[in-house]
Amino acid sequence: xxxxxxxxxxxxxxxxxxxxxxxxxxxxxxxxxxxxxxxxxxxxxxxxxxxxxxxxxxxxxxxxxxxxxxxxxxxxxxxxxxxxxxxxxxxxxxxxxxxxxxxxxxxxxxxxx
Amino acid sequence: xxxxxxxxxxxxxxxxxxxxxxxxxxxxxxxxxxxxxxxxxxxxxxxxxxxxxxxxxxxxxxxxxxxxxxxxxxxxxxxxxxxxxxxxxxxxxxxxxxxxxxxxxxxxxxxxxxx
Numbered sequence: 001x002x003x004x005x006x007x008x009x010x011x012x013x014x015x016x017x018x019x020x021x022x023x024x025x026x027x028x029x030x031x032x033x034x035x036x037x038x039x040x041x042x043x044x045x046x047x048x049x050x051x052x053x054x055x056x057x058x059x060x061x062x063x064x065x066x067x068x069x070x071x072x073x074x075x076x077x078x079x080x081x082x083x084x085x086x087x088x089x090x091x092x093x094x095x096x097x098x099x100x101x102x103x104x105x106x107x108x109x110x111x112x113x
Numbered sequence: 114x115x116x117x118x119x120x121x122x123x124x125x126x127x128x129x130x131x132x133x134x135x136x137x138x139x140x141x142x143x144x145x146x147x148x149x150x151x152x153x154x155x156x157x158x159x160x161x162x163x164x165x166x167x168x169x170x171x172x173x174x175x176x177x178x179x180x181x182x183x184x185x186x187x188x189x190x191x192x193x194x195x196x197x198x199x200x201x202x203x204x205x206x207x208x209x210x211x212x213x214x215x216x217x218x219x220x221x222x223x224x225x226x227x228x
Contacts, residue, residue, distance in 0.1 A: 006156075033214045042203065042218035043157070050212065090156055094214035099164050101147060102214030104156040 003027070006091050006105035013081050013112055021076040021108045023091030032074040033102070034066060035090040043090055049074060050096055078110075086112045115140050117206050119219035126194045126226050134189040134222045136204030145207035146187045147216065148178055150200050157203065163187060174198070194226045 004025045013019040023032065031050050035043040047056045049068040063085070065077040078085055088109050094102040116139045126132045138144055145164055149157040161172025168180045178189045189202060201223050205216040 004156075031212045031214060040221075042220050043216075044218075045215065048212070048215060088154075092157075092214045094212050096212045098213070099145075099162075100213060101159045101162055102212075102216070103159070104149075106156045107154070109154060 004091055004093055004103050004105035006089075006108050008108060009106060011108055011110050013078075013110065015083065015112055016080050019078050019081055019110070021078075021089050021091075021110070023074045023076070023105055024072050025074075025091075025093045025103075026072070027093055027103060028071060029093035029095050029103070030071070031094045031096050032068060033092040033094075034064075034074070034076045035092065037088040037090060037107075039087070046076070081110070081112045083112050086110055115206050115208055115217050117204050117217055117219040119202075119204055119222045121222050122220075123223045123225065126224070128196050128226050128228050129193050132191050132194045132198070132224065132226070134202050134204075134224060136187045136189065136219060137185050138187060138204075138206050139185065140206055140209070142209055144180075144187075145213070146178075146180065147205045147207070148172065148176070148187075148189050149203045149205060149218075151203065151221075152200050160189070160202075194224075196226050196228055199224055199226045 007022045033048040034046045037043040046060045068074045088107045091105040092102045147162045148160040163180045204219040208215045
């Protein structure tokens with residue numbers, strides 16, 4: 001089935017050690033998003049790509065970066081994870097210009113030790 | 114500014130009873146409204162959306178929602194709750210000019226359905 005896949009499901013990283021989270025999609029959607037969801041809070045948009053155009057939210061820390069090498073893949077890089085970056089990270093996709101809903105992956109739960 | 118409010122942190126319902134999860138919104142222009150459900154340690158699953166048209170929107174798993182423009186509400190409903198409906202429910206609004214995944218979420222409502 002077409003879907004949004006996030007790897008890994010659970011990631012443990014050391015304080016200050018760079019970490020990369022991965023998202024792939026088989027939907028051929030032109031927009032991909034990264035959301036951060038801390039415990040008991042609403043998901044918060046970090047940034048999104050429309051094709052190759054990167055759109056950063058104004059309050060996303062510089063510590064968070066993203067890459068989209070092709071339509072199918074998008075990566076979230078955290079350059080120096082802090083304890084406050086522990087969260088669920090959700091990838092989503094959608095089609096620009098269509099009224100279809102966004103599709104979310106299962107999420108990656110990041111623990112910082 | 115666009116915003117979504119879910120006034121209840123938790124809703125408790127007995128199995129078989131009707132359920133309502135409340136959502137109000139504040140938007141400029143026509144609202145694009147969504148409901149998503151999240152099970153523990155999982156991503157978000159789409160339930161239903163209102164873009165335009167009929168105010169009563171039917172979605173997945175027997176859920177429906179009523180768009181009320183005068184009350185700026187988009188409450189989620191189900192006639193008969195199941196224990197398996199227990200989860201975290203998020204109401205969301207699309208940002209103006211944004212794509213369908215560019216969403217502002219409410220803080221979520223935890224639904225607990227007891228046998």
